[in-house]
Amino acid sequence: YARDGGSPPRLSEVGVQVRVGDENDHPPTFERDLVLLEVPENQEPMDLCVLSAWDPDGGENGRLKYRLIEGDPSGDFTLDSANGKLSTSRPLDRETTPKYQLVVSVSDGGAPPLSATAMVNINVLDLNDNTPAFSASAFSAEVPEDAPVGSLVLHLSAVDPDDGPSGQTTYHLSNGTQGAFYIDPLTGRITTATQLDRERRASYTFLVWAIDSDPVGPRSAEATVTVLVRDVNDNAPAFLRSPFHLNLSRNTPTKRAIAAMKAEDKDAGANASILYRLAPASATGGFSVDPYTGEVRLLEPLSGMSPKERTVFVQATDLGEPPLSSTAVLVVHLREEAPQGPRFPQEAIEISLPENSPEGSVVGTATAAHTGGSTGRISYSFLSGNENGALRIHPTTGQITVAQAAMLDYEQNPRHKLVLQAETQQHLSFATLTISLLDLNDNAPRFKLPRYTAYTQEAQPDGSPLIQVLAEDPDQGLNGQVTYSFDQSQAMKDLFRIDPQTGAITTAAILDREIWSQAHLVVIATDRGSPPLTSSATLTVLVTDVNDNSPTTPLQLELSVPEDAVIGSEILQVTGNDVDSGPALSYTLLVDGAMEGAFTMLRYGGQIWLSRQLDYEDRKSYSLTVQTSDGKHLTHAELTLTLQDVNDNSPEFGKSLYQ
Incomplete structure (x- = not known):
């Protein structure tokens, strides 16, 4: 202004424009120096976030260029050099690289350029994309048949590189074990569950x-x-026939085979190889036995032998360690002589006896009578068949x-x-005793597995099959017939049905994993004996998840933010909830065109950042929409953002000159 000193004074004015030339005196600044992101593995290439920076300089001094300078040797990410948008370039694999630490640089166009860096830490979220793997498809082991119950047979291990529950492995056996083995579900150790018997079953x-x-799949x-x-x-060798009665002429030539005493052994290998010899009870000189075939040869004339000398005891011994043996008897009768000595009324005696009869119970009495004018005291004993000491015979009465x-x-x-022997001073007599045991209900049913595990998806229709449990009872008749039921004290028994005859288990209701993720049941097997015997096994039903629930977020979010909030500051953390087990929730911020670029929302983190300076005097509130997705369902929540005024404007006169 120019004013004179007159009265009244006069003045005039002229406009002056001053142009300030810019210098590159400000380095770029990132909104955030450290960014934390989470990304599920195996996703198609996607945008992750915008790493915004600003530079108050003008022109080329304020033109920014972004570069990814460290932490991505495999090229898994791309960074837009113009706007700082970070994206994946290919599906990520958590098992290959679980974490990334990226270093992003931004530089301006000044000469020389100024720059800044930011760190981006990316945690790759696991998906169940790996199957447990055994080291081989088949394993073998050998265990002795006399191994105590609980002996270790094999230790299996499967590796699953996934993380969390997806990598936690449990082990289960099929019914092919026939209840002979047990596996620890956590360690994979297979042990014997019952006493083995190779003669009943040589392999499994x-x-x-x-x-x-x-929990999903x-x-x-x-x-x-x-x-x-x-x-x-x-097992000791067992002769096919004993006693063996043979009628020969007293003039039978010597040096000839008269009989073959054949034995068999249920064991295998050397344990089943048999050698034969004359037992010590045999008189010497009159007979010989081939050690390999059991063939008996006559060495001396029969006419010169007494009845006892014509009784040949043959012993069969296996080659096991220690060796086991049994004895059979060959009785040679002369056709020219009338029978003499003690004789049992029957050569074959059969008796029935309840199993597990208590000690001292009378089985029966086998007595022999003199024939052909023989006399003298008769003594009784077992020749063979009682090697385990199950029975005793009174030497005088034969009881x-x-x-x-x-x-x-x-x-x-x-x-x-058993072979019974009646003996006098001059004679021997033999008879076979066969004891047939009568079955009692002394065995409870036995499940083939002590623990069963079944998997089923939720929302399956009523009656869907789950699993079949099997129990066996070695008793006979009604004592061995098994029926199945649930323990009635179990709270969840009404959710399932079990076929009482077959053990097949089905659902009895539509299961909801969000209510019952698993059920624990006790299955009872009962025989039809009197009184009935029972046993039990546990059943765990695991209900796997189906994505049948929409995610939830607060329906109305309200937030107040000062207008001078720093660019890059976090203004809200949105956390959705989904009662289903997966996948990870993703978030999208829906805005209108006027608000484009003002806010950034992390897709998998839910954080909302400020990306542009706010101005209360320009706009006092924003209405945003947060979209949450579980991959199948979408939900929306409204966010109202109200700005708080800050004293960032000086008073201004309405005009520059008042007169």
Whole structure:
């Protein structure tokens, strides 16, 4: 202004424009120096976030260029050099690289350029994309048949590189074990569950499953296990025929075979190889036995032998360690002589006896009578068949009683064959005694597995099949017939049905994993004996998830933010909830065109950042929409953002000159 000193004074004015030349005196500044992101693996290329920076300089000094300078040697990410948008370039694999630490640089166009860096830490979220893997598809082991219950057979391990429940593996056996083996569900150790018997079953082949614990879609692997039961010498040779009565002429030529005493052994290998010899009770010189075939030869004339000398005892011994043996008798009668000596009324005696009869119980009495004018005291004994000491015989009366009740087990051996011997000073007589055991209900049913596990998806229709449990009872008749039921004290029993005859289990309701993620049941097997016997096994039903629920977020969000909030500051953390087990929730911020670029929302974190300076005097509130997705369902929540005024404007006169 120019004004004179007159009265009144006069003045005039002129406009002056001053142009300030810019210098590159400000380095760029990132909204945030550290950004934390989470990204699920196996996703198609996607935008992650915008790493915004600003530079108050003008022109080229304020033109920014972004570069990814460290932390991505494989090129898994791309960064837009113009706007700082960070994206994945390919699906990520958590098992290859679980974490990334990226360093992003921004530089201006000044000469020389100024720059700044920001750190981006990315955590790759796991998906259940790996199946447990055994080291081989088939395994074998050998265990002796006399191994104690609980002996280690095999230790299996399956590896699953996934994280959390998806990588936690449990182990399960198929019914092919026939209840002979047990596997620890957590460690994979297979042990014996019952006493093995190679003579009943020499090998087992069954499946082992390794199943991860993912609640949505558990993955499994299987391996075949073959267990060979190694033989132990627990069976003595058994003669096919004893006593063996042979009628020959007193003039039978010597040096000839007169009989073959053949024995068999249920064991295997050396334990079943048999050598024959004359037992010590045989008179010497009159007969010989081929050690390999059991063939008996006459060495001396029969006319010169007494009845006892014509009684040949043959012993069969296996080659086990220690060796086991049994004895048979060959009785040679002369056609020219009338029978003499003690004789049993029957050469074959049969008796029935309840199994497990207590010690001292009378089995029966076997007495012999003199024939052909013989006289003298008759003494009784067992020649063979009582090697386990189950019975005793009175030497004078011939009364047979129980000595060890445990040896009279129908399920182990329903028929016991013994050879009785009656002896006087001059003569011997023999008879076979066959004891047929009567079955009692002394065995409870036994499940093939002590623990069962079944998987089913939620929302399956009523009556969907789950699993079949199996139990066996070695008793006979009604004593061995098994029916199935649930323990009535179990709270969840009404959710399932079990077929009482087959053990097949089905659902009895539509299951909802969000209410019951698993159910624990006790299955009862009952035989039809009197009184009935029972046993139990546990059943765990795991209900896997179906994405049948929409995510939830607060329906109305209100937030107050000062207008001078710093660019890059976090203004809100949105956390959705989904009662389903997965996948990870993703978030999208829906805005109109006027607000484009003012806010940034992390897709998987839910954080909302400020990306542009706010001005209360320009706009006092914003209405935003947050969209939450679980991959199948979408929900929306409204966000009202109210600005708080800050004293960032000086008073201004309405005009520059008042007169």
